[in-house]
Amino acid sequence: DAMVIQNPRYQVTQFGKPVTLSCSQTLNHNVMYWYQQKSSQAPKLLFHYYDKDFNNEADTPDNFQSRRPNTSFCFLDIRSPGLGDAAMYLCATSSKGLRQPQHFGDGTRLSIL
Amino acid sequence: GEDVEQSLFLSVREGDSSVINCTYTDSSSTYLYWYKQEPGAGLQLLTYIFSNMDMKQDQRLTVLLNKKDKHLSLRIADTQTGDSAIYFCAEIHDNDYKLSFGAGTTVTVRA
16 A cells, blocks of 8 residues: 555646645654656755654755645645756655655656646 | 765666665765665665665665775666666765665666
8 A cells, every 4th residue: 555645646737837746644754755856867855844844955946835734744836837847756754763764655747838 | 976876777687686886975874775766656665774784685685785885785686577677875874864865777677
């Protein structure tokens, strides 16, 4: 059974039109992460939540925001998507404590028209 | 530049062993991970090892760690077509949550 679930698997939006990607988890993990992965590259961390504490990476564009209304759900909001934001977006979770392994969802492939 | 480096491509014949290599940064205390990514999918955690270990085996997978050279390898025995994927080496430092990934090794299994 899937433990980190991302919806939708494929998302198409228009240039400049806000889009929201969702992630849910059944692991009851404290930490949730959002990564951006472009073709033939490693995933790049955008931000993570430790419980309700939000931690933004220094080079994450302001265009990207996140919400975590409860332990199970986390959302990635892209306010005004540009062509360069087309990518695979991966959600991951880990339990409390440093160095815990991260468990990934299957990702959402975002296309920008 | 990246802290974790990997060879980019590996081609292996079905039934042979695959060895994927990785080097990592200097740290006295680090966890090292191997993830597998199939086309269009997320990352699947394969195995991980703490930097005070030399080896870890899990079924067809063997992880070897050379701390002196900061070199990590993943050996897949009896490689199957389903092993074709990108394999990422990653590390987390002792006081951090962030995974530092290598660029990924694309493994192609040929009949």
